[in-house]
Amino acid sequence: MGGGQKRGRTQRRHFKQSRENVWKLNPKKTRPDADEPDADAKANANPKWEPFATQNPGFDEYYKEQGIVPEDEWDDFISLLRKPLPAAFRINASGQFFQDIRSQLENDFMKSLQAEVTDDYEAEAIRPLSWYPGNIAWHLNFSRMQLRKNQALERFHEFLKQENEIGNITRQEAVSMVPPLFLDVLPDHHILDMCAAPGSKTFQLLEIMHQSIGPGVLPNGLVIANDVDVQRCNLLIHQTKRMSTANLIVTNHEAQHFPSCSLKKGQGVASEGQEEHGIHTLEFDRVLCDVPCSGDGTLRKAPDIWRKWNAGMGNGLHRLQVEIAMRGLALLKVGGRMVYSTCSLNPVENEAVVAEVLRRSRGSVELLDVSNELPELVRRPGLNTWKVRDRGVWLTSYKDVPLYRRSVILPSMFPSGQSCKENHTLCNDVQKDVKIVGNNLGEETVGVVVIEQDQTNTEHQNSSDDLSSNTIPLDTVKAAAMANEVSKKSIPPEELDKNSIAMEVSGFPLHYCMRIVPHDQNSGAFFIAVLQKMAPLHVPENHASEPAKFSQVSENTSENPEDENEAEERISGQVSIQAEENTDTNVLEEQLKSNLSTKNACSTANNKEEVVKCDGGKSGHMGIKDVERKGKWRGVDPVVFFTDEKTINSILSFYGINDAFPLYGHLVTRNSDANHVKRIYYISNSVQEVLQLNDQVGQRLKITSLGLKIFERQTSKDGSTCAFRLSSEGLPLLLPYISKQILFASLADFQHLLQYRTIKFPDFVDSKFGEEASDLVPGCCVVVLREGNRSTDSTAVDASTVAIVCWKGKTNISIMVSPLDGKELLERLAFRFGIKSISLEENKKSNMEIEGVSNLEDVEPIATIETDNQEIEH
Ligand SMILES: C[S@@+](CC[C@H](N)C(=O)[O-])C[C@H]1O[C@@H](n2cnc3c(N)ncnc32)[C@H](O)[C@@H]1O
Numbered sequence: 120m121g122g123g124q125k126r127g128r129t130q131r132r133h134f135k136q137s138r139e140n141v142w143k144l145n146p147k148k149t150r151p152d153a154d155e156p157d158a159d160a161k162a163n164a165n166p167k168w169e170p171f172a173t174q175n176p177g178f179d180e181y182y183k184e185q186g187i188v189p190e191d192e193w194d195d196f197i198s199l200l201r202k203p204l205p206a207a208f209r210i211n212a213s214g215q216f217f218q219d220i221r222s223q224l225e226n227d228f229m230k231s232l233q234a235e236v237t238d239d240y241e242a243e244a245i246r247p248l249s250w251y252p253g254n255i256a257w258h259l260n261f262s263r264m265q266l267r268k269n270q271a272l273e274r275f276h277e278f279l280k281q282e283n284e285i286g287n288i289t290r291q292e293a294v295s296m297v298p299p300l301f302l303d304v305l306p307d308h309h310i311l312d313m314c315a316a317p318g319s320k321t322f323q324l325l326e327i328m329h330q331s332i333g334p335g336v337l338p339n340g341l342v343i344a345n346d347v348d349v350q351r352c353n354l355l356i357h358q359t360k361r362m363s364t365a366n367l368i369v370t371n372h373e374a375q376h377f378p379s380c381s382l383k384k385g386q387g388v389a390s391e392g393q394e395e396h397g398i399h400t401l402e403f404d405r406v407l408c409d410v411p412c413s414g415d416g417t418l419r420k421a422p423d424i425w426r427k428w429n430a431g432m433g434n435g436l437h438r439l440q441v442e443i444a445m446r447g448l449a450l451l452k453v454g455g456r457m458v459y460s461t462c463s464l465n466p467v468e469n470e471a472v473v474a475e476v477l478r479r480s481r482g483s484v485e486l487l488d489v490s491n492e493l494p495e496l497v498r499r500p501g502l503n504t505w506k507v508r509d510r511g512v513w514l515t516s517y518k519d520v521p522l523y524r525r526s527v528i529l530p531s532m533f534p535s536g537q538s539c540k541e542n543h544t545l546c547n548d549v550q551k552d553v554k555i556v557g558n559n560l561g562e563e564t565v566g567v568v569v570i571e572q573d574q575t576n577t578e579h580q581n582s583s584d585d586l587s588s589n590t591i592p593l594d595t596v597k598a599a600a601m602a603n604e605v606s607k608k609s610i611p612p613e614e615l616d617k618n619s620i621a622m623e624v625s626g627f628p629l630h631y632c633m634r635i636v637p638h639d640q641n642s643g644a645f646f647i648a649v650l651q652k653m654a655p656l657h658v659p660e661n662h663a664s665e666p667a668k669f670s671q672v673s674e675n676t677s678e679n680p681e682d683e684n685e686a687e688e689r690i691s692g693q694v695s696i697q698a699e700e701n702t703d704t705n706v707l708e709e710q711l712k713s714n715l716s717t718k719n720a721c722s723t724a725n726n727k728e729e730v731v732k733c734d735g736g737k738s739g740h741m742g743i744k745d746v747e748r749k750g751k752w753r754g755v756d757p758v759v760f761f762t763d764e765k766t767i768n769s770i771l772s773f774y775g776i777n778d779a780f781p782l783y784g785h786l787v788t789r790n791s792d793a794n795h796v797k798r799i800y801y802i803s804n805s806v807q808e809v810l811q812l813n814d815q816v817g818q819r820l821k822i823t824s825l826g827l828k829i830f831e832r833q834t835s836k837d838g839s840t841c842a843f844r845l846s847s848e849g850l851p852l853l854l855p856y857i858s859k860q861i862l863f864a865s866l867a868d869f870q871h872l873l874q875y876r877t878i879k880f881p882d883f884v885d886s887k888f889g890e891e892a893s894d895l896v897p898g899c900c901v902v903v904l905r906e907g908n909r910s911t912d913s914t915a916v917d918a919s920t921v922a923i924v925c926w927k928g929k930t931n932i933s934i935m936v937s938p939l940d941g942k943e944l945l946e947r948l949a950f951r952f953g954i955k956s957i958s959l960e961e962n963k964k965s966n967m968e969i970e971g972v973s974n975l976e977d978v979e980p981i982a983t984i985e986t987d988n989q990e991i992e993h
Contacts, residue, residue: 173201175425178415184513185505187464188636195638203262204419204643205241207248207293208279210255211322211362213329214287215851215919216947221254223950228275235261235271241641248293250496256296258641281943286361291319292420294635294645297496298409298460299323301489301649306331306338308404309805313374313447315344316351318358320409325362333917335780335855337365340404341805345370345377349823356824363848365785365803368810369824371755374408375442377450378819380812397808401820404455406447410440412461412468416644419637430508433465437532440472441479448476448484451652456487459648464636466505467532469646470629473501475531476650477627483656487649488631497639501632501648504624507532516623534623751818758810758822761786763793766842770830773841773898775859787826800826801849829853839898845924847936850901854922860895862925862932863905864888866952872902872925873941873948877933895927902932904948921948 179197182188188196210220224245232244244261247254259266266276282288299320304310304327315321321344328338344359344367346352352371359367372378380401413432418424440461447457459476461468477484507514509528514520517530517538530538632648750757761767767782776782784807788796802810806825813820829849832842845853864872867884883889892900904921921944924935934941949956 173418173422173425175428177430178425178428181430181508182464184508185466185502187466187502187634188499188638192638196636199637199641200418200644201422202419203264204292204417205641206259206261206263206266206279206290207296207642208257208259208283208288208290209251209296209323209326210257210288211286211326212253212255213326213332213362215921216287216951219947219951220282220287223278224257225254228278232272232275235269248296250493251296251300256293258293281939281946284361285940285943286363287943289319289322289361291323292417292643293640294416294643295319295462296323297493297635297645298407298458298647299327300493301458301647302405302407302456303492304328304340304405306340308340309402310340310342310405310407311377311403311447311450312342312344312407312409313377313443314346314409314411315369315407316346316348316355318344318355320407321355321367322359322362324407325359325364325367328366329362329364335852337803337852339803339805341366341368341803341809343368343370343403343809343820345372345374347371347373352823360848363827363851365801365827365852366805367825368806368820368822371821371823374410375439375446377446379450380809380816380819382812382815397811399812401450401809401812402452402455403450404452406451406455406457408444408447408457408459410436410443410459410461410468410472412436412440412463413465414462415464416462416635416646419643430465431510433463433467434507434509434528434532437467437471438529440468441475441531444472444476445479448480448650448652449656453652453654455652457650457652459650461646462643463646464634464644466502467507469634469648470501470503470505470625470632471532471534471536473632473648473650474534474536474625474627474629478531478536481657483652483654485651485653486628486631487651488628489633489649490631496635498633498635498647499639500630501634501646503629504534504622506622515621534625536625752821755821755823756789757791757818758787758789758825759791760784760810761788761793761796761799763796766793769841770843773860773896774845774853774857776853777856777858780853780856786829797832798828798846799830799843801829801852802826827852833899835898840896841898844899844926844935845901847924847940850922850924854901854903854920857901860898860900860927862888862891862895862900862902864902865905866948866954869902869904869921870945870948872923872932872934873936873945876941877931879931892927892932897927897929899935900925900927900932902934 183190183193210217210224214220224247229243229245235244241260245257245259248256248258261269261272266272266279279288279290283290296319302310302324304324306328308328310324310328312321312324321342324342328340328342332338344355346355349371352369356369359369370377382399413428413436414421415424415428415432444457444459447459451457459473463469473486477486507520507528509520509524514528514533516535517528517533520528530536632646635642635645635647637644762783767786770776771782785802785804786799787802787810788799790796802825809820810822810825813822827849828846829852830843831846833839833844864883865885865888868878868888871884872878880889880893883892901922902925906919906921923944926933926935936944946956948954
């Protein structure tokens with residue numbers, strides 16, 4: 120069994136505004152030209168709401184000019200962009216019911232839904248995405264709106280909602296699943312997901328990582344999922360909770376300033392005589408750089424973008440995108456892979472960013488040709504030439520940028536990436552030839568395609584008012600399309616259109632980038648570039664010292680912690696972060712490489728939290744000296760290793776957990792007072808090592824969540840000798856190692872338990888089971904489904920093993936599973952064993968009524984659930 124088996128539900132407090140609703144309402148007028156300076160005022164002038172007009176002349180003009188698709192494909196491209204996006208989802212391949220769900224789709228839904236197909240675009244109701252390995256990802260020929268409104272689709276819609284909430288499937292736009300696939304993830308990789316919320320790709324990365332690992336075994340790798348926005352971090356935490364993984368850390372930093380954690384030689388704080396072990400520098404084998412973008416590739420899903428769109432959106436994000444990508448490359452190991460992606464069509468956010476990072480990396484980074492990977496995925500090569508549009512004016516080169524706009528429109532936005540100072544020729548001479556010069560070693564190859572022979576020199580340093588003189592009214596679709604072919608095959612100047620203009624052409628092999636356009640496979644649009652770090656980065660003086668001008672400020676809230684005793688809840692729950700005093704801004708690449716000593720870091724900390732001792736586990740295990748550690752990040756409680764021997768030993772002996780499952784050094788909380796710890800979380804070796812390093816460098820990482828909830832404090836009148844019960848999330852991990860408090864039930868008794876939730880000992884079908892149940896020590900227990908001739912040896916657990924956490928009271932066994940999870944599990948069993956699905960009895964008993972037990976949060980209904988997950992898709 121892998122991740123994704125937790126029988127729990129997900130809360131959705133954010134993004135309640137359904138994306139699809141925006142198909143219904145729209146200001147009456149769309150912008151005549153959305154990137155005109157007063158376009159906003161015009162668009163908002165009519166407050167009357169009516170159906171969205173899915174058009175924007177500025178959008179059409181922009182992308183026609185860029186030659187984003189060949190001229191003869193424009194109509195197909197634009198008409199599909201105006202249609203709602205078909206839904207898509209992915210089965211969690213590390214989930215317990217993966218095979219069953221895939222088989223249900225192939226053998227049941229594929230056939231039963233066929234009658235409902237009304238769209239003539241595609242013949243099949245649902246189909247596996249051919250480019251996603253193993254029939255794991257599925258495309259529906261229905262939009263989310265149809266799924267909700269069409270009665271005949273109700274059963275399927277219910278299935279999607281339920282399985283999504285449990286974590287057995289994830290609803291995600293098809294093209295958004297592409298970037299993680301190009302990361303080539305292995306279970307032992309350390310992965311950084313730089314802009315991770317709401318977490319669709321983080322979840323996918325974890326799925327891939329867990330997929331090949333057996334039950335009770337954790338991958339050696341980990342994912343650090345970071346996002347600057349604390350609210351979106353919370354959403355990510357809830358989203359990834361469905362994965363039930365011990366290999367995830369969630370952090371809250373500006374990605375462009377993601378901290379370095381590095382120990383200088385001899386800086387480790389191991390006790391005397393102890394060997395230092397673990398990692399000394401936080402570097403990553405894989406980095407996913409799915410940056411904030413203008414998002415026009417999601418127009419089919421979010422048609423409100425039609426109204427908002429303007430060319431300035433992409434221009435405004437370019438600098439931040441470059442900064443984030445450069446930081447990702449700095450944190451990447453030599454030999455490692457980074458995927459840069461956006462859900463935008465815009466070359467200024469895409470090719471221009473890739474070209475700039477290649478330029479800055481000066482040969483240390485290579486853009487990979489991945490045309491052999493995912494061959495079934497239809498994609499277009501990246502562009503080699505493009506233009507910049509600023510305030511209604513087309514600019515083909517930085518020389519065209521008026522002085523007063525040069526703080527906004529940057530040289531790197533243009534194909535040459537050069538300022539006038541850097542390239543005198545480009546700024547002063549009209550090129551009369553096609554020139555493609557350069558080499559393959561990261562030195563940029565700059566080309567200028569002459570497309571207008573008699574265009575005169577223009578120096579615009581003093582002509583900022585005369586914007587119109589820079590406007591180039593040309594047959595540019597043709598020009599751009601031709602220029603985009605230049606670096607692949609040389610075009611003789613005489614073949615170029617006489618009416619064309621001088622266009623810069625990037626010499627980087629940007630055609631290795633990939634652009635997915637909607638009309639190729641009835642999808643959204645996406646841009647992906649795969650980069651490999653070949654050598655350590657040389658950070659040029661001027662870049663290293665360049666102040667970070669564009670920093671998105673974290674939207675930290677100023678909530679007070681609700682209840683100090685509940686503090687540890689935030690380890691994997693809602694995070695409330697107060698305005699920071701210790702921001703990590705302005706930490707430049709070079710500075711980031713230097714280390715803060717633990718002492719220094721702590722002395723700068725905002726020391727409101729209690730001082731806790733952190734020896735990283737049982738003395739001698741972790742190699743950390745007693746380090747007095749104070750919470751550095753205001754509003755975020757420090758992660759504390761749970762080392763209370765008395766409690767750990769009582770857990771070990773109560774459940775008969777065998778030595779092969781290490782607890783010491785793997786249990787963490789967010790409460791330094793062991794007597795008040797309510798929840799204990801399990802962390803993998805890889806997470807433990809990062810945590811240890813983070814302690815040693817003075818908690819540079821602002822960790823908002825980590826680990827897998829494994830034990831929860833309980834209060835019971837039954838005289839249970841163990842203060843902690845098992846959590847449903849942690850059960851799959853622990854199950855192979857438990858030898859006590861475990862029962863094996865027949866299918867009938869297991870079903871009855873799920874159906875009635877509480878059964879008295881004499882009422883079990885199998886009387887022997889009833890007797891064994893009554894013989895258990897009062898308190899938490901596990902009931903495993905005994906399938907066929909399966910042995911009742913507790914170590915014989917495999918991926919198909921079904922088990923639930925229960926409570927043994929004085930007279931009965933009660934399940935500690937939420938009603939939703941119970942219902943879903945009953946349906947899974949019905950499908951697996953080919954038996955009739957049982958409808959759940961109304962269970963009026965509240966969780967608190969379970970005999971003699973309190974604090975059973977797992978089974979408490981959560982009031983604010985939004986069952987449809989579509990709003991968090993990316
Ligand atoms: C395109 S979305 C990421 C989608 C995500 N990768 C997924 O698949 O679910 C971009 C994210 O970047 C975050 N973001 C914006 N600026 C950021 C910054 N400077 N550092 C880190 N994250 C940032 C936003 O909060 C947003 O969640």
